[in-house]
Amino acid sequence: MTSNPGGTWPHAPGFIVGDRPKIVTSRFEYEDSYTLQRYLATDGYAGLRAALGRPATDVHDEVKNATVLGRGGAGFPAGNKWGLTPQGVWPRYLVVNGDESEPGTYKDRLLMERDPHQLIEGCLIACYAAGLSQCFLYIRGEMALAQERVATALNEAYAAGYVGKNILGSKFSVDIVLHWGAGAYVVGEETALIESLEGNRGMPRLKPPYFPAAIGLYGQPTIVNNVETLANLPWLLLNGAVAYTAIGTATSPGTRMVAVSGHVQRPGVYEIINGITTFRDLLYGEEFCQGIRNGNELKAFVPGGGSAPWFTPDQLDLPFEASQVGPAGSMLGSGAIMVMDSTTDIPRAALTLTRFYAHESCGKCTPCREGGTWLERILSRVVDGKGTDADLDQLMEVGESICPGAFPHASNEKLGIAAVPFPYRMNTICFVGPSAYAPVHSALTLFRDEFEARITKRVLIPVTAVS
Amino acid sequence: MTTIDTNTESSEMPEKDPNAVSITINGRTVEAQKGEFIIAAADRADEFIPRFCYHPRMSSVGMCRQCLVEVEGPRGPMMVVSCMTPVAEGQVVRTETPQVKRAQEGMIELLLANHPLDCPVCDKGGECPLQDQAFSHGAGESRFVEEKRHYEKPIAISELVFLDRERCILCDRCTRFADEVAGDPLISFTQRGNNTQVMTFPDEPFASYFSGNVVQICPVGALTAEPYRFKARPWDLEQRESTCTTCSVGCRTVVQSSRDELLRYQGVDSDPVNWGWLCDRGRFNFQSVNSEDRLENPQTKAGDSYATTTWSAALDTISRTIRHATPGSVAILGGARGTNEDAFMWAQLADALGVTMRDAQLDDGLPASIFSYPQATIDAACSAGTVILLAPDMKEELPVLHIRLRDAAEKKKIRIIEISARETGLTKHAWRSVRAESGTSVTAVQQLLADSAIAAQLASGPVVVVAGRANLAEDAAHTMAAVDAVLAGVQNASVLPVLRRGNVRGALSLGLAPQSGKDAVAILEASARGQVECLILLGADPMNDIADADLARRGIAGAKFVVAIDTFLTQSAAHADIVLPAAAYGEKDGTTMNLEGRVTNVVQKITPRGTSRADWMIAAELGLLLGHDANVTTLADVQKLMGKKVPGFGATTTSVAVKRDGIVVTVPTPTRTSFVAPTITPRNSYEFRVDVSRKLYDRAVGTITSPALANLATGVSITIHPLDLERVGAAIGANVRVSNAHSSIVLPVQSNEKVPRGTAVIPFNQPGADVRELIRHGDSVVDVRIESM
Amino acid sequence: MARLTEENVRLAREIIGRYPKARSATIPLLHLAQEQDGYVTNDAMAHIGELVGATSAEVYGTASFYEMFKFEPVGKYLINICGTMSCALMGAEELMHHAESRLGIHMGGTTPDGLFTLEKAECQAACTEAPCLQVNYRYRFRVTSENFDTLIDQLQAGELNSEIPAHGTVAAVRQHIPADRGVGAVAPEDVTEGPAWLDGKAAL
Numbered sequence A: 001m002t003s004n005p006g007g008t009w010p011h012a013p014g015f016i017v018g019d020r021p022k023i024v025t026s027r028f029e030y031e032d033s034y035t036l037q038r039y040l041a042t043d044g045y046a047g048l049r050a051a052l053g054r055p056a057t058d059v060h061d062e063v064k065n066a067t068v069l070g071r072g073g074a075g076f077p078a079g080n081k082w083g084l085t086p087q088g089v090w091p092r093y094l095v096v097n098g099d100e101s102e103p104g105t106y107k108d109r110l111l112m113e114r115d116p117h118q119l120i121e122g123c124l125i126a127c128y129a130a131g132l133s134q135c136f137l138y139i140r141g142e143m144a145l146a147q148e149r150v151a152t153a154l155n156e157a158y159a160a161g162y163v164g165k166n167i168l169g170s171k172f173s174v175d176i177v178l179h180w181g182a183g184a185y186v187v188g189e190e191t192a193l194i195e196s197l198e199g200n201r202g203m204p205r206l207k208p209p210y211f212p213a214a215i216g217l218y219g220q221p222t223i224v225n226n227v228e229t230l231a232n233l234p235w236l237l238l239n240g241a242v243a244y245t246a247i248g249t250a251t252s253p254g255t256r257m258v259a260v261s262g263h264v265q266r267p268g269v270y271e272i273i274n275g276i277t278t279f280r281d282l283l284y285g286e287e288f289c290q291g292i293r294n295g296n297e298l299k300a301f302v303p304g305g306g307s308a309p310w311f312t313p314d315q316l317d318l319p320f321e322a323s324q325v326g327p328a329g330s331m332l333g334s335g336a337i338m339v340m341d342s343t344t345d346i347p348r349a350a351l352t353l354t355r356f357y358a359h360e361s362c363g364k365c366t367p368c369r370e371g372g373t374w375l376e377r378i379l380s381r382v383v384d385g386k387g388t389d390a391d392l393d394q395l396m397e398v399g400e401s402i403c404p405g406a407f408p409h410a411s412n413e414k415l416g417i418a419a420v421p422f423p424y425r426m427n428t429i430c431f432v433g434p435s436a437y438a439p440v441h442s443a444l445t446l447f448r449d450e451f452e453a454r455i456t457k458r459v460l461i462p463v464t465a466v467s
Numbered sequence B: 001m002t003t004i005d006t007n008t009e010s011s012e013m014p015e016k017d018p019n020a021v022s023i024t025i026n027g028r029t030v031e032a033q034k035g036e037f038i039i040a041a042a043d044r045a046d047e048f049i050p051r052f053c054y055h056p057r058m059s060s061v062g063m064c065r066q067c068l069v070e071v072e073g074p075r076g077p078m079m080v081v082s083c084m085t086p087v088a089e090g091q092v093v094r095t096e097t098p099q100v101k102r103a104q105e106g107m108i109e110l111l112l113a114n115h116p117l118d119c120p121v122c123d124k125g126g127e128c129p130l131q132d133q134a135f136s137h138g139a140g141e142s143r144f145v146e147e148k149r150h151y152e153k154p155i156a157i158s159e160l161v162f163l164d165r166e167r168c169i170l171c172d173r174c175t176r177f178a179d180e181v182a183g184d185p186l187i188s189f190t191q192r193g194n195n196t197q198v199m200t201f202p203d204e205p206f207a208s209y210f211s212g213n214v215v216q217i218c219p220v221g222a223l224t225a226e227p228y229r230f231k232a233r234p235w236d237l238e239q240r241e242s243t244c245t246t247c248s249v250g251c252r253t254v255v256q257s258s259r260d261e262l263l264r265y266q267g268v269d270s271d272p273v274n275w276g277w278l279c280d281r282g283r284f285n286f287q288s289v290n291s292e293d294r295l296e297n298p299q300t301k302a303g304d305s306y307a308t309t310t311w312s313a314a315l316d317t318i319s320r321t322i323r324h325a326t327p328g329s330v331a332i333l334g335g336a337r338g339t340n341e342d343a344f345m346w347a348q349l350a351d352a353l354g355v356t357m358r359d360a361q362l363d364d365g366l367p368a369s370i371f372s373y374p375q376a377t378i379d380a381a382c383s384a385g386t387v388i389l390l391a392p393d394m395k396e397e398l399p400v401l402h403i404r405l406r407d408a409a410e411k412k413k414i415r416i417i418e419i420s421a422r423e424t425g426l427t428k429h430a431w432r433s434v435r436a437e438s439g440t441s442v443t444a445v446q447q448l449l450a451d452s453a454i455a456a457q458l459a460s461g462p463v464v465v466v467a468g469r470a471n472l473a474e475d476a477a478h479t480m481a482a483v484d485a486v487l488a489g490v491q492n493a494s495v496l497p498v499l500r501r502g503n504v505r506g507a508l509s510l511g512l513a514p515q516s517g518k519d520a521v522a523i524l525e526a527s528a529r530g531q532v533e534c535l536i537l538l539g540a541d542p543m544n545d546i547a548d549a550d551l552a553r554r555g556i557a558g559a560k561f562v563v564a565i566d567t568f569l570t571q572s573a574a575h576a577d578i579v580l581p582a583a584a585y586g587e588k589d590g591t592t593m594n595l596e597g598r599v600t601n602v603v604q605k606i607t608p609r610g611t612s613r614a615d616w617m618i619a620a621e622l623g624l625l626l627g628h629d630a631n632v633t634t635l636a637d638v639q640k641l642m643g644k645k646v647p648g649f650g651a652t653t654t655s656v657a658v659k660r661d662g663i664v665v666t667v668p669t670p671t672r673t674s675f676v677a678p679t680i681t682p683r684n685s686y687e688f689r690v691d692v693s694r695k696l697y698d699r700a701v702g703t704i705t706s707p708a709l710a711n712l713a714t715g716v717s718i719t720i721h722p723l724d725l726e727r728v729g730a731a732i733g734a735n736v737r738v739s740n741a742h743s744s745i746v747l748p749v750q751s752n753e754k755v756p757r758g759t760a761v762i763p764f765n766q767p768g769a770d771v772r773e774l775i776r777h778g779d780s781v782v783d784v785r786i787e788s789m
Numbered sequence C: 001m002a003r004l005t006e007e008n009v010r011l012a013r014e015i016i017g018r019y020p021k022a023r024s025a026t027i028p029l030l031h032l033a034q035e036q037d038g039y040v041t042n043d044a045m046a047h048i049g050e051l052v053g054a055t056s057a058e059v060y061g062t063a064s065f066y067e068m069f070k071f072e073p074v075g076k077y078l079i080n081i082c083g084t085m086s087c088a089l090m091g092a093e094e095l096m097h098h099a100e101s102r103l104g105i106h107m108g109g110t111t112p113d114g115l116f117t118l119e120k121a122e123c124q125a126a127c128t129e130a131p132c133l134q135v136n137y138r139y140r141f142r143v144t145s146e147n148f149d150t151l152i153d154q155l156q157a158g159e160l161n162s163e164i165p166a167h168g169t170v171a172a173v174r175q176h177i178p179a180d181r182g183v184g185a186v187a188p189e190d191v192t193e194g195p196a197w198l199d200g201k202a203a204l
Helices: A036-041 A046-052 A056-066 A078-082 A108-114 A116-130 A144-159 A190-197 A227-231 A233-245 A279-284 A346-360 A366-383 A389-402 A432-446 A448-452 B038-044 B098-113 B129-137 B173-181 B212-217 B280-284 B311-324 B340-353 B368-372 B378-382 B399-410 B441-450 B452-459 B476-489 B504-512 B520-528 B549-558 B615-625 B635-645 B722-728 C006-016 C022-037 C042-052 C056-063 C085-089 C092-103 C145-157
Strands: A093-098 A134-139 A175-180 A222-226 A255-262 A268-273 A298-302 A336-341 B020-025 B028-033 B068-073 B076-081 B092-094 B161-163 B187-190 B197-200 B223-225 B238-243 B252-258 B261-267 B299-302 B305-308 B330-334 B357-359 B386-390 B415-420 B432-435 B463-467 B494-497 B534-538 B562-566 B578-581 B590-593 B598-602 B688-693 B718-720 B735-739 B744-751 B759-763 B783-788 C077-082 C116-121 C133-135 C138-140
Touching: A036 A116, A036 A144, A046 A116, A046 A233, A056 A078, A056 A116, A056 A233, A078 A116, A078 A222, A093 A108, A093 A116, A093 A190, A093 A227, A108 A116, A108 A144, A108 A227, A116 A134, A116 A144, A116 A175, A116 A222, A116 A227, A116 A233, A134 A144, A134 A190, A144 A175, A144 C138, A175 C022, A190 A222, A222 A227, A227 A233, A255 A279, A255 C085, A268 A279, A279 A298, A279 A336, A298 A346, A298 A432, A336 C085, A346 A366, A346 A432, A346 A448, A346 C085, A366 A389, A366 A432, A366 B098, A389 A432, A389 A448, A389 B098, A432 A448, B020 B038, B028 B038, B068 B098, B076 B098, B098 B129, B161 B212, B173 B187, B173 B212, B173 B399, B187 C056, B197 C056, B212 B223, B212 B261, B212 B280, B238 B598, B261 B280, B280 B399, B299 B311, B311 B534, B311 B578, B311 B615, B330 B340, B330 B504, B330 B520, B340 B504, B340 B590, B340 B615, B340 B635, B357 B504, B357 B520, B368 B476, B368 B494, B368 B504, B378 B399, B378 B463, B378 B494, B386 B399, B386 B476, B399 B415, B415 B441, B415 B452, B432 B441, B441 B452, B441 B476, B463 B476, B504 B590, B520 B549, B615 B635, B718 B722, B722 B744, B722 B783, C006 C022, C006 C042, C022 C042, C022 C056, C042 C056, C077 C092, C085 C092, C092 C116, C092 C145, C133 C145
Parallel strands: A093 A134, A093 A222, A134 A175, A255 A336, B020 B092, B330 B357, B330 B534, B386 B415, B386 B463, B415 B432, B463 B494, B534 B562, B562 B578, B688 B759, B718 B744, C077 C116
Antiparallel strands: A255 A268, A298 A336, B020 B028, B068 B076, B068 B092, B161 B223, B187 B197, B238 B252, B252 B261, B299 B305, B299 B578, B590 B598, B688 B783, B718 B759, B735 B744, B735 B783, C077 C133, C133 C138
């Protein structure tokens, strides 16, 4: 097992400090980073003050100009998202998606545990800019520490006049309500999150017509933003869109947090520069993961959370740029890379992910509920050495019922296959069903030989007619 | 009111509808309405798209994914669910491309993955949407070789419904129905993912009055109804479309039978009436028709028991009795349980004999002059700006009308103002609900009309007053005076009368309404005085239904000769000198009139029991014996005569009535008189004012003779406010003595904080002590004293 | 079987008051019930239904969707071992085998003394610290067989009582909105206008 400086049991920090530009993790090096005292001593709530000193539309424009890409997975610019609410329909709500559960991903948890005030400030700026009259901060149920830190920070912030009535003595008033879940991955999907927040089973709604910006919480226009997205706003308002866009590329400005786990020398969460940092930088760079563990070869990696189609070393030089990763057959998703070295049992690794999504299916739509479990059962059989060659085709057939047409995958020089670009088409309501298929499809496409090696070849017994 | 014929299409094309859009489905142009979903437009164009979760009367959820179709988009064809994708001008839809076919086959295969293939022993087999669509849209074989999901099967989720979770395909139809339509969300999805299952809360059954509907709309055999389980195979059933006459809503049904036995009723979607829904009482009381206790032959009283006799002997005795009776001493009570033709022929006979004592009601409705007010239909009420309820609890008495009004209120099509002595099923859907103690509804109406916010609401659109008898321990004149007060204060308000008994409107409209004030009460009083020499009970059971029990007893006892025409030997029929067996529902053809005045048909599906006959035949035969031959031998003859003799009924009515939505008619009714609320004497020591009303399940003959329903009556009790209970000093469930000047009864007490202080709620006609002992006709209201024992 | 205590009803009403619609408080109240009794009882679900205006069946429908709610008693310490990809790549299966043999129970089981319940969990968002586990939702990272044993020893000895409350309590800190600082929740149908600060001028 590799060691992580400071990553000692039981309280490993996960985050690895470097000297790259920091937008959201600037306070992480402080022991007391989560306190109001530390926050105020390090420009805390200065972004909010700057925002309130300008008309709300100005603030909205600033965010739009900065092209802050959503960090939840879809990568839609936050400023544009706020502008999608229908004219003249009130009230509008902000729902903060802190239900981080995508396999491989954790950055929102760190942002909530280590710098809750930064998130609160981000929420306030968003509410101010987009005219949102109440904010619900939905934290994943299993994250006890994050809930405690945010609750404490909110209590401090209310007492100090940063949240609630007449914030900083202004006409801006908004409540932030801490809400917490109870264990269901699918609630990370924004419409399921809203259902859950309404006290229901967290089953996604159909889009259209239920785009939250139009018909969201209680049927009202609702902005759902990811924790990391909102955590960018204090810095942005303090330093301006020009400074923000000076980091990264034009299409992917700023930084983003990426968690690299699995078979690397130094797994951890890193705040990297968006758009220019490549997978090779991350996996092999001295300031990042420092290569594959034990000097092993890289076999494959999942580039954007468990739902993403897999990459192999062929794709190492791609940068963190959606416009390049998409055509290459996968997605950046939630900023999570899972690395598999040459010792990895590929079918078994794929099974852990497929099992996850099958288990986390909400059960609402047929292809996900039935198809996901079916995939898991066939794959289990294959992994256990009880599969037949028909099973491999059957996996693809079930996948076709979940996602019709060509499913995205990476190119591979050795296999002589070209990439099928992202995204996929789906017969499901949300992406959970397709996510159960993605690892199966990637593994089968890129490493079919490993599956074939495990299946029992069907022996055909000649049948002679008895006369 | 104009006569509306919803089935006749206008020959002139109206101007271009601004909401019309034109789309292409499989190359054909289809006209659709803005906001409509593709699947609905396709249905009208006979382009069938397979589906499981979609139901046109419920909101779409897009869950089963079976209805995927291709729609041409800016980036080529896109697969969308047709149950949630609205039509758009110029939209190009394809439902049969290889891609669509692949997706639909895939979905069927996935749905069948965990579905047991026990079709041969499944009640749904033969009429199962999953089975049918597996054949029409499936690949023909399953590659699922794994073990299927297993659950305990089946489990009873209520007294009437069984659930087999293994067969369930999780389409959300039953749970959506319970929540959206019935308003009884007592079943829910539980667990998650592949373990999702429909369940009730532990020990809290799906006790909804509408539970049978979930069985009907279940697209597989997961939900089955106790009365039909393993009784027949669908291909052995024969069916005819008919109208339910359990209450006066007039829900359309199909009556299904096999081997000359009724086996099932299913709801049929009539747009102006029931939208396909039925209440459980109406759905399952077919068992009553099959009951072994049915009367099969005419009976004559012989001492304390009855002897079977022949029709000719029985009719001969009756005709002789009538012939020898003093003029003006024959009376006819009832007629509301039969067809229009039955009522018409009896009215014809009454006219010929000069019988003025006749009433189709039993002092438990409102005066027939309620039909002379401006009339509203169900649709008019459900699209009015405001609905004023001066009515009984619709959920208990007219369940499907409750569903319609609830739906309209939930969808914000109407605002309900309720004036009631206690909470009802519609209270939580009401915009305003005021508690008006029995006897004070006129004052309550006047106060409401004086409120500026309410006046503004009333002025904002059409107003419909739903008027019925809310309290059997209150003089009907209170309600009539309150309706008068509304009509006096609100311009252009109309009335939807909600008299509850099956064909009461038909019977009253076709000649069985009281003449010169001689209503059921007056008839029974006359009888008690010995002035009735022949009392004919036409499916009427005054011993059970007249609120004044004492009057019923005296009236029946005082009649010199009693003839009962009924399907069962009811409590009243048991006092008759001659009992004639009547053909029951499902055993005779004819027409019926619902509470709106809508005429639809009822049908014969099985042979009448024993020698029983339709009421109209008995009237015709008696007429013949009495020298008043109406010259009718067939139902068509009767209908022809009705068309001639009943103004407003028209020659075409009965031919249109056979169409699903029937026809709303207006026939002359007693002239409108104005009512004054009767005065109320001070309560003195009788400190509780009594509210007596019916519940869906009571001792009604059709209910107690249906095994599935017989045990669902709650039993009698008296419910008061918890603080009142404290004052009375009794424990919940303990027996208390309830008394007034008339009588005293003992019954268990319950408390409910929603019952106003000083009000006592007692259900009518329930097993247990009889509340009718406390009621005397002519009492303005009924006040009682409650003492702990 | 217990309904919510008087104190918890007070808390419940405070929580309900933060939402424009009471039903939104369902999940927080279920947590409150689980905190009270260690698991969610039928009586508590019926009580919550009364408080938020839902039928018991609806509350149960919601509750049973989420993994954290238990409908039967579990151990004082619920140990969730993550088995999703990163942890699986780093030896989660071995850890699970070890845990099972150390505690003498299978995944999903509870030790006879009622102290431990073992569960296989899905991704806990600590993937770089694999394999990881949670004890009553408190993390332990890079867990080896040895330090798993140490953890069990410490829990048995009561050494972690201050850090890890008994099963039911997730966050030990609650949000409290002071009456004079809160804006208050308004039912959406009662809001007809946009917020005051959208007047085209700076708020400060």
